[in-house]
Amino acid sequence: MRSGPRYAAAVAALALLVSLPLWVGNTYYINVASQILLFAVFALALNVLVGYAGLVSLGHAGLFAIAGYSGALLLQAGYGHLVANSAALIITLAASAIFAALALRSTGIGFLMITLALGQIVWGVAYRWASLTNGDNGVNVTTRPAPFGISLANAPSFYFATLVVFLVALASMAVFVRSPFGASVRGTRDQALRMNALGYNVWLIRFLAITFSGFWAGVSGLLFVYYNQFVSPQVSALTASAEVLLMVIAGGTATLFGPIAGAAIVVIMKNVVSAYVERWNLVLGVIFVVIISFMPEGLVPGTVRLVRWAWQTIRARPAATDAQPIEERRP
Amino acid sequence: MTALAVNALCKSFGGLQVTANVNLAVEPGERRLIIGPNGAGKTTLFNLITGEIAPDAGSILLFGQDITRVAHHRRPHLGMARTYQIITLFGNDTILRNVTLALLGLSPLRWSLFKDLDHQHELVGRAREALARVGLDGIADRPLAQTSYGERRRVEIAMALAQDPKVLLLDEPFAGLSIDERREVRQLLNAIPREVTVIMIEHNMDVALDWAERITLLHFGEVIVEGTRAEVVANPRTREVYLGH
Numbered sequence: 001m002r003s004g005p006r007y008a009a010a011v012a013a014l015a016l017l018v019s020l021p022l023w024v025g026n027t028y029y030i031n032v033a034s035q036i037l038l039f040a041v042f043a044l045a046l047n048v049l050v051g052y053a054g055l056v057s058l059g060h061a062g063l064f065a066i067a068g069y070s071g072a073l074l075l076q077a078g079y080g081h082l083v084a085n086s087a088a089l090i091i092t093l094a095a096s097a098i099f100a101a102l103a104l105r106s107t108g109i110g111f112l113m114i115t116l117a118l119g120q121i122v123w124g125v126a127y128r129w130a131s132l133t134n135g136d137n138g139v140n141v142t143t144r145p146a147p148f149g150i151s152l153a154n155a156p157s158f159y160f161a162t163l164v165v166f167l168v169a170l171a172s173m174a175v176f177v178r179s180p181f182g183a184s185v186r187g188t189r190d191q192a193l194r195m196n197a198l199g200y201n202v203w204l205i206r207f208l209a210i211t212f213s214g215f216w217a218g219v220s221g222l223l224f225v226y227y228n229q230f231v232s233p234q235v236s237a238l239t240a241s242a243e244v245l246l247m248v249i250a251g252g253t254a255t256l257f258g259p260i261a262g263a264a265i266v267v268i269m270k271n272v273v274s275a276y277v278e279r280w281n282l283v284l285g286v287i288f289v290v291i292i293s294f295m296p297e298g299l300v301p302g303t304v305r306l307v308r309w310a311w312q313t314i315r316a317r318p319a320a321t322d323a324q325p326i327e328e329r330r331p
Numbered sequence: 332m333t334a335l336a337v338n339a340l341c342k343s344f345g346g347l348q349v350t351a352n353v354n355l356a357v358e359p360g361e362r363r364l365i366i367g368p369n370g371a372g373k374t375t376l377f378n379l380i381t382g383e384i385a386p387d388a389g390s391i392l393l394f395g396q397d398i399t400r401v402a403h404h405r406r407p408h409l410g411m412a413r414t415y416q417i418i419t420l421f422g423n424d425t426i427l428r429n430v431t432l433a434l435l436g437l438s439p440l441r442w443s444l445f446k447d448l449d450h451q452h453e454l455v456g457r458a459r460e461a462l463a464r465v466g467l468d469g470i471a472d473r474p475l476a477q478t479s480y481g482e483r484r485r486v487e488i489a490m491a492l493a494q495d496p497k498v499l500l501l502d503e504p505f506a507g508l509s510i511d512e513r514r515e516v517r518q519l520l521n522a523i524p525r526e527v528t529v530i531m532i533e534h535n536m537d538v539a540l541d542w543a544e545r546i547t548l549l550h551f552g553e554v555i556v557e558g559t560r561a562e563v564v565a566n567p568r569t570r571e572v573y574l575g576h
Binding site: 190191201 | 381383402403404405407408412413415419420421422423424428431432433435436437438440441442443444445446447448449451490494
């Protein structure tokens with residue numbers, strides 16, 4: 001990270017993000033940026049499973065919703081923000097553990113189907129258990145927290161709070177990827193049987209990866225509830241799980257920045273393009289088809305590959321020698 | 332004390348009994364060869380010993396300790412390592428990372444979240460040493476995708492040896508190798524210290540005959556013949572089952 005151009009790019013990106021409310025100006029677009037960041041946290045969380053653990057979940061909106069509903073209901077019951085958020089995250093961790101214990105009876109399609117069913121159960125509870133969740137009407141959250149006395153009521157301050165959480169999430173992912181535990185998780189993705197034979201407890205490694213992922217899904221769920229100041233069964237729907245999975249796949253699985261790019265595409269389509277194109281879903285679909293056709297590895301690794309290829313072609317032209325094949329490896 | 336004892340081990344897949352009342356007693360430091368035609372249940376026996384699958388009946392003892400119910404992933408910690416007949420490596424990683432993962436599997440470090448694996452110099456250093464033992468230290472940083480089949484066989488063996496096992500199970504380490512590569516692997520096996528008990532499966536009887544001290548012949552999941560090299564070769568049932576005349 002500290003080497004030349006990469007370091008410069010990171011500093012530039014950070015400067016752009018920090019100064020965003022200044023150069024964007026318009027409250028609407030600042031809110032869109034907040035949404036991108038909070039969904040990026042959600043996509044990063046799912047990427048731990050889909051990208052690094054090789055476990056495709058279609059029930060992650062369930063965990064997102066459990067955190068959101070727990071937080072909203074505790075706030076409504078009169079608890080403070082700190083208590084409500086802490087309790088919501090503990091509940092989400094417990095729910096992730098239950099999800100993991102049930103879904104890890106299988107991998108591959110089996111895992112996907114069990115997580116899908118669990119997500120639908122959460123949706124069913126949110127929608128039908130009206131005495132608890134207020135059903136279709138959802139739960140209102142009247143106030144946003146004011147950490148260190150700074151009110152998050154307006155768009156720029158909420159954006160900065162979301163940015164801080166996003167950066168912590170991104171840093172935790174970077175630490176995870178480089179760590180021995182991260183290597184253990186990737187090992188269970190690539191050769192599960194061999195990992196057991198080498199002395200790794202594959203089940204426990206996967207279990208911990210799911211709870212790690214569930215934690216950050218919960219954090220993003222809480223951000224979402226504070227952003228909208230409202231939560232409804234819609235957040236736990238299958239389409240919400242599918243959407244975040246598309247973010248991860250379109251952006252590039254098992255990369256740090258892929259899920260962020262994926263979140264940006266989906267949120268911009270939903271909020272900005274939908275204002276101009278009524279059938280924005282169609283545009284989103286076309287974009288996905290194009291990405292999958294030309295960059296099956298995802299937008300971020302695909303762009304890196306194209307840029308390297310272009311660079312090498314330009315450099316190789318005068319000499320026309322030693323053009324080396326480009327090795328794209330997943331980290 | 333017997334290094335590895337297998338008592339009355341049975342395993343069926345549906346109606347097919349692939350391990351039928353198998354008894355084995357391998358002494359410490361012994362070189363044991365398990366031979367048998369295709370479908371004799373050799374690899375299944377290894378899978379039972381390493382805990383990849385659970386037996387229907389019988390027991391497995393490692394240095395006197397009953398490990399029949401010990402989880403698959405705990406057995407390497409008790410000193411058991413294996414290689415696979417079908418090469419089973421981490422294809423997205425370098426040779427060095429493959430061996431590092433083998434070492435990490437036995438280290439408490441594998442649960443660590445707040446360390447950088449590339450900076451675990453002690454671990455990575457040991458991985459390089461293990462690669463030096465199999466003559467691959469020169470290409471340690473090469474991605475596995477750019478290695479030959481013979482090199483991958485040696486990576487398999489390096490991973491098992493890196494774990495410093497007491498009992499080493501080799502599943503057809505010569506399969507698919509050229510004559511030169513066989514000679515290299517053979518030298519590797521000869522260099523394994525005598526403290527290590529080695530059990531090798533081989534389909535082709537000639538390849539490792541002179542390596543073995545005792546030989547067990549499996550056929551349809553049963554032990555047909557067992558004894559020293561000379562005894563097994565001389566036994567008429569060996570000829571009947573194995574050589575087909």
